[in-house]
Amino acid sequence: ALVTVAKPKVICYWPNWRVDSGGDDRHVPENIDPTLCTHIHHAFHVYDQQHNVVRDSAGPQPDLYRRLHALKSKNPDVKVIVSMGGWGQPDAQYSHLVADEGLRLGFIKNTIAYLHKYQFDGLDIDWEFPVCWAADCNKGPKADKPNFATLLRELRQAFDKENPRLSLSAALGSTEDIAQQAYDFNALAQTLDYASIMTYDWAGPWEGKTDHHSKYQQCINMANWFASKGLPKDKICMGVPFYGHTFNLKNAGQHWMGAPITGSGKTPHGEGDNAWYREMCDLVKNKGWAKEDPDQGHDPISYHGTTWVGYDDPYAAYE
Numbered sequence: 001a002l003v004t005v006a007k008p009k010v011i012c013y014w015p016n017w018r019v020d021s022g023g024d025d026r027h028v029p030e031n032i033d034p035t036l037c038t039h040i041h042h043a044f045h046v047y048d049q050q051h052n053v054v055r056d057s058a059g060p061q062p063d064l065y066r067r068l069h070a071l072k073s074k075n076p077d078v079k080v081i082v083s084m085g086g087w088g089q090p091d092a093q094y095s096h097l098v099a100d101e102g103l104r105l106g107f108i109k110n111t112i113a114y115l116h117k118y119q120f121d122g123l124d125i126d127w128e129f130p131v132c133w134a135a136d137c138n139k140g141p142k143a144d145k146p147n148f149a150t151l152l153r154e155l156r157q158a159f160d161k162e163n164p165r166l167s168l169s170a171a172l173g174s175t176e177d178i179a180q181q182a183y184d185f186n187a188l189a190q191t192l193d194y195a196s197i198m199t200y201d202w203a204g205p206w207e208g209k210t211d212h213h214s215k216y217q218q219c220i221n222m223a224n225w226f227a228s229k230g231l232p233k234d235k236i237c238m239g240v241p242f243y244g245h246t247f248n249l250k251n252a253g254q255h256w257m258g259a260p261i262t263g264s265g266k267t268p269h270g271e272g273d274n275a276w277y278r279e280m281c282d283l284v285k286n287k288g289w290a291k292e293d294p295d296q297g298h299d300p301i302s303y304h305g306t307t308w309v310g311y312d313d314p315y316a317a318y319e
Helices: 016-020 062-073 091-099 101-117 144-160 176-182 185-191 216-228 277-286
Strands: 011-015 039-048 053-056 079-085 122-126 167-172 194-197 236-238 243-249 261-264 274-276 290-292 301-304 307-310
Touching (some): 039 062, 039 091, 039 122, 062 079, 079 167, 091 101, 101 144, 144 176, 144 185, 167 185, 176 216, 216 236, 243 277
Parallel strands (some): 039 079, 079 122
Antiparallel strands (some): 039 053, 243 307
């Protein structure tokens, strides 16, 4: 018997606001090496309630889409996907959409037309989260869970009829409590081509101590948990953040994992308490920052004075 082995999926989220950033933070499509990715997610589109369709959060940018599609000249197999949603989107609008059959069917028809117009290969839904609006499971109606499942099933059915078939994926919350209340696991398994598990942002200054926000073992455990709920392993993609979270140490001499802090910190070129991986490389290699790998190469941390960062490097996700 022939055994087919699923090709690993590498999902690269490309944030559209970076194209307007200044200096080294500017990230244009031409900066992307498409041979490293199987899918490039344009983040983010939003739900346009007035026209019942996806819409670029920055407004239509056909030239930008053309430049993203041009990456296929270097990797013809790469898929360019619209990612709809993101943190802070109005959950009530998504809830209203999934609850109404007429709205759902109109949204699907309009979105397919949009994807074809701009030559995208599929749709990724990043609703944070059904039922648990902005991570508060008392905010949204319990009906979000079955209604979201219905939208996914209807999208899958419609996308399968397109030629070529359109891809359907979702970014999923990475705490058991939220996932249990937000998702119908059978629907996820049956409809999605893959799921991106948001295995990051698990730690921050609210804990009152330093901690790594994307611990390797915690990520593995969460991926296995989704598999135990029936999601096929070849559809589970574990999130690897290209940024760290920064803390301000109470005492520069106490810089271990779990050390006391005064609050969030900031690296010289950080955005809020986010420290980009590119900057961490420079700080460690050229600016005298100390670096440790507390878990056998996983969960790297770096510190200098009272500034402490937990981040991921290329070895952080290796077994």
